[in-house]
Amino acid sequence: GAVVSQHPSRVICKSGTSVKIECRSLDFQATTMFWYRQFPKKSLMLMATSNEGSKATYEQGVEKDKFLINHASLTLSTLTVTSAHPEDSSFYICSARARGVWDNQPQHFGDGTRLSIL
Amino acid sequence: SQQGEEDPQALSIQEGENATMNCSYKTSINNLQWYRQNSGRGLVHLILIRSNEREKHSGRLRVTLDTSKKSSSLLITASRAADTASYFCATVSGGSNYKLTFGKGTLLTVNP
Numbered sequence: 125g126a127v128v129s130q131h132p133s134r135v136i137c138k139s140g141t142s143v144k145i146e147c148r149s150l151d152f153q154a155t156t157m158f159w160y161r162q163f164p165k166k167s168l169m170l171m172a173t174s175n176e177g178s179k180a181t182y183e184q185g186v187e188k189d190k191f192l193i194n195h196a197s198l199t200l201s202t203l204t205v206t207s208a209h210p211e212d213s214s215f216y217i218c219s220a221r222a223r224g225v226w227d228n229q230p231q232h233f234g235d236g237t238r239l240s241i242l
Numbered sequence: 243s244q245q246g247e248e249d250p251q252a253l254s255i256q257e258g259e260n261a262t263m264n265c266s267y268k269t270s271i272n273n274l275q276w277y278r279q280n281s282g283r284g285l286v287h288l289i290l291i292r293s294n295e296r297e298k299h300s301g302r303l304r305v306t307l308d309t310s311k312k313s314s315s316l317l318i319t320a321s322r323a324a325d326t327a328s329y330f331c332a333t334v335s336g337g338s339n340y341k342l343t344f345g346k347g348t349l350l351t352v353n354p
Binding site: 128217238 | 272273275277282283284285286287290292330340341342343344345346347349
């Protein structure tokens with residue numbers, strides 16, 4: 125149980141393109157989803173926390189107009205990288221918390237999206 | 243900001259040996275979690291230890307937590323080549339909206 129599906133797994137596109145990444149909880153309802161960015165051989169950096177039906181909370185230094193997050197349902201959150209440039213190339217990973225669980229529960233992660241901007 | 247700091251950054255061992263990774267953190271926590279990441283993949287949850295627990299086991303995994311020293315260790319016994327991966331500790335602090343703060347990770351290589 126507790127499967128998170130992230131799509132696409134890999135994107136290669138031209139500079140200036142906007143790219144949408146989907147994160148779906150397949151067998152549970154996720155009131156909160158998290159978006160991370162990971163550079164090669166580095167740790168995960170939290171970009172934003174997404175709560176269903178409300179605006180995302182962005183971490184300091186993350187441009188909310190650049191990285192648009194929508195959490196329209198209890199099973200889907202999307203991250204759109206607008207007007208992507210080569211410096212946006214990275215590995216983006218989402219995770220989800222199940223509805224109703226308390227602090228002492230793990231997050232469930234998607235398999236990540238490798239974004240390459242040419 | 244980074245909270246957990248794993249030590250060592252990289253570890254190479256032979257199959258059958260034990261692997262120990264350490265994690266230190268700076269603020270008080272609700273729980274500490276260990277995750278594994280295979281190259282180019284997402285994270286897999288391994289074990290969660292609460293702030294009032296000192297030791298936890300799961301299969302070949304043993305996690306300890308010392309809140310007085312703000313540190314944790316992950317021991318993998320009888321390692322296998324399939325254990326090759328990066329291992330991250332992550333903490334959850336009170337009032338954090340359940341946010342995970344990750345350490346820098348340890349790259350474990352188990353040689354057959």
